[in-house]
Amino acid sequence: MSLLRRRNRQARSAGDDALGRPMTDTPVIRFDGVGLTYPGPPPVTALRDCRMTVERGEFVAVVGPSGSGKSTFLNLAGLLDRPTTGTYELDGIDVRSLSETERTALRGRRLGFVFQAFHLLPYRTALENVALAQLYSRVSAADRRKAAAEALRRVGLGHRMHALPTTLSGGERQRVAIARALVNRPSLLLCDEPTGSLDTSTAGTVMDLLAELNSAGLTIVVITHDLHVAGRADRILAIRDGRLSADRPSGQAASAPQEPHAHAG
Amino acid sequence: MPTPDSRRGRxxxxxxxxxxxxxxxxxxxxxGVLQRPARSVLTMLGTVLGIGAFVAVLGLTATAGGQIDKRFDELSATQVTVADVGTGVPDDPTLSFPADADQRIGALNGVVAGGVFWPIDQARPRFAATPDADAPGAGYGDGIRLYAASPGALAAMEPTLRTGRTYDRFAESRRERVAVLGPGAARKLGITRLDGNPAVFVNGSPYTVVGIIADTRRMPELLSSVFIPAATAVQGFGEPVGPRASMIVHTRIGAARLIARQAPVALRPDGPQLFSVTPPPDPRDLREDVGRALDSLFLLLASVSLVIGAVGIANTTLVAxxxxxxxxxxxxxxxxxxxxxxxxxxAESTALGTLGGLIGTSCGVAVVLATAVGNDWTAILEPWVVVPAPLIGSAVGLVAGxxxxxxxxxxxxxxxxxx
Known part of the structure; x- marks a missing residue:
């Protein structure tokens, strides 16, 4: 039995956090020299030598202009793409060694995604959309609905469970999407421009919800170009031309002092 | 492909x-299928038409085949007609059938009864119930015809008698002047009872009526005729010249075609060519002929429809x-x-195909039933057609997807x- 699993088990028996995830001191994300170069011709380096960690319970914003490598960062962190260099550990698991099947399983279970376009299925009710999150975990339909209802109540949509997305407001849709991301009790919520399709006041309520979830212990990474959104985070990482830099470096540059490096204390 | 190492890691x-x-x-x-119902229905159309055509064609063929079967039922399948074609010399009055034709044909294994008969028209018979030539009666042309029929021929017609009996071999051999009336003739002549030993006068000559027929299973066209023994007819009116004599044979089931081959030789070993035999048509041949002509054409159309259906499903699924x-x-x-x-x-394309197959099968069955009801036929739907039809739809959907x-x-x- 691996050390990680034993530790997880101990953590679980010792007590989980408010969202039911194990409390361990392993960083949720650890990027060590992660880079991605698309093979050419001509080869394009979308992200180079990225070093950073996201600790459990952190609320991190990744900002940068379009084309800076934000999407690449999201795809790598979200296990949607494989880095060409470096090591990525998610919950202490080196994902480089994993097969595609294992990466998919890990993605489904430990990561929650929130998108700018919500990506709700238009012909399914809010409840059915949220229940979709456990479709590929062999959870029975009844249990899926129960978990989905709980998640919807968690985001304050207990009264709109049977509404179709087309009848929901933008803010409500995004909250349904957040509920869907929460169902599997992920280690990390990855939000890609979560307020990009919303007006300012609605965006505020969605960010309030994310902040509330974070204060309940959920680790959140928001990718955005909106500085108001980024301002809600504990820590802001900037990407420019494929390089990650901390605008609030916290000092502990142990492994590579010269590199722009972000680490939460 | 996970290496053993990575599997252990997992x-x-x-x-x-x-x-x-x-x-x-x-x-x-x-x-996925139900969220766009209109599109799903349009997508299914090709499969519906293909499967529907498939079921309808096979069902209609089976139903029509069943009708043919019915027409060539037990009755016609057990009937052989032997016609006397003679030597080919014009107006040769010689009867090709031997005098003991009934016994010869009856000796064949598989024959129930058989005998010679011919219409006597050239004598222009005039029928009456009394000897008075001017008495009201019925003449030639009033629908009553005089028939010479051997006892075997009468038996082969399988008559039901209203009263009396048919004449037998004894009457034939004695050239008795007896007659059996068909129901039509009996009505026209006013003879309904046999208590007074009534006679029918043919051109003034009396024939004692021994029986009145109610109905016959074979040759119902002869129901308004007067029958007299063949030998009596030869003596009274001569051998048949106009329409020549024929023989009707009632065989056991399955023996007809064999009897048809054997009859000419059995009747006249010295001149089997004097006869032309009409065996019952083989119902299987007939059904297959009809079936093949219909089947191949429509099944081709059904297949084309199915291919179009598959392309439709593939296209829609690709768009989806x-x-x-x-x-x-x-x-x-x-x-x-x-x-x-x-x-x-x-699974979505297969569901589309299956639904199309089910709807198509229902339509096909409905068409077969409607056609059968409209024509007063018995609808025949083989399970091997109806049961796999929706599965063909599934297969189409699967391949298309x-x-x-x-x-x-x-x-x-x-x-x-x-x-």
Whole structure:
């Protein structure tokens, strides 16, 4: 039995956090020299030598202009793409060694995604959309609905469970999407421009919800170009031309002092 | 392909591959079909037409075949007619049938009864119930005809008697002047009872009526005739010249075609060529002829329809894959593996095909039933046609979904979510 699993088990028996995830001191994300170069011709380096960690319970914003490598960062962190260099550990698991099947399983279970376009299925009710999150975990339909209802109540949509997305407001849709991301009790919520399709006041309520979830212990990474959104985070990482830099470096540059490096204390 | 090392790693880390319950897969497929009902119906149309045509053609062929079967039922399948064609010399009055034709044919194994008969028209018989030549009666042309019929021929007609009996071999051999009346003749002549030993006068000559027929199973066209023994007829009116004599043979089931081959030789070993035999048509040949002509044409059309149906489903599924690329990306982030995406679209196209097959089968059955009811036929639907028909629809849907499903499985989630 691996050390990680034993530790997880101990953590679980010792007590989980408010969202039911194990409390361990392993960083949720650890990027060590992660880079991605698309093979050419001509080869394009979308992200180079990225070093950073996201600790459990952190609320991190990744900002940068379009084309800076934000999407690449999201795809790598979200296990949607494989880095060409470096090591990525998610919950202490080196994902480089994993097969595609294992990466998919890990993605489904430990990561929650929130998108700018919500990506709700238009012909399914809010409840059915949220229940979709456990479709590929062999959870029975009844249990899926129960978990989905709980998640919807968690985001304050207990009264709109049977509404179709087309009848929901933008803010409500995004909250349904957040509920869907929460169902599997992920280690990390990855939000890609979560307020990009919303007006300012609605965006505020969605960010309030994310902040509330974070204060309940959920680790959140928001990718955005909106500085108001980024301002809600504990820590802001900037990407420019494929390089990650901390605008609030916290000092502990142990492994590579010269590199722009972000680490939460 | 996971190496043994990575597999061990997976076990150690406890990462279970994601999977989907079969029931959930079916539910997802059905939801995919039902969320765009109008489009699904249009997509199914080709399959519906193809399967419907398939069931209708095979059903109608079987039903029509059943009708043919019925027409060539036990009655006609056990009947052989032997016609006297003679030597070919014009107006040769010689009867080719031997005097003991009934016994000769009756000796063949498989014959129930058989005998010679011919119409006596050239004597222009005039019928009356009294000897008075001017008495009201019925003449030639009033629908009553005089027939010479041997006892065997009468028996082969399988008559039901209203009263009395038919004449027998004894009467034939004695050239008795007896007659059996068909119901039509009896009515016209006013003879309904036999208590007074009534006679029918043919051209003034009396024939004692021994029986009145109520109905016959064979040759109902002779029901308004007067029958007299063949030998009596030869003595009274001469051998038949105009329409020549024929023989009707009632065989046991299955023996007809054999008897048809044997009869000419049995009757006249010295001149079997004097006879022309009409065996009952082989119902199988007939049915197959009809069946083949219909089947091959319409089944070809049905196949064309099915191909069009498959192309329709493939096209719609492909469009759906392109339309739902973000959904595919989303499902991949929720833990769906490429095979789950492929299975979902495959299940959707198969569901479309199955639904099309079911609707098509129903339409086909309805067409067969309507046709059968409209024609007063018995609808015949073979289980081997009706049961697999929806499955053919499923197969069409499955094959049609292969390429779109493969395309869907190959979509990279990162690309899909960028839309």
């Amino acid at each position: 076990r150690a880390r406890g990462i279970e591959p994601s999977g989907i319950r079969r029931r959930d897969l079916a539910a997802e497929a059905l939801a 894959v392109l339309e739902r690329t973000p959904e595919i990306g989303l499902r991949r982030t929720l833990g769906a593996r490429p095979r789950h995406i492929a299975l979902q679209f495959l 292969l390429y779109p499903a493969l395309r869907a499985a190959r979509i990279e989630p990162a690309d899909a979510l960028r839309r």
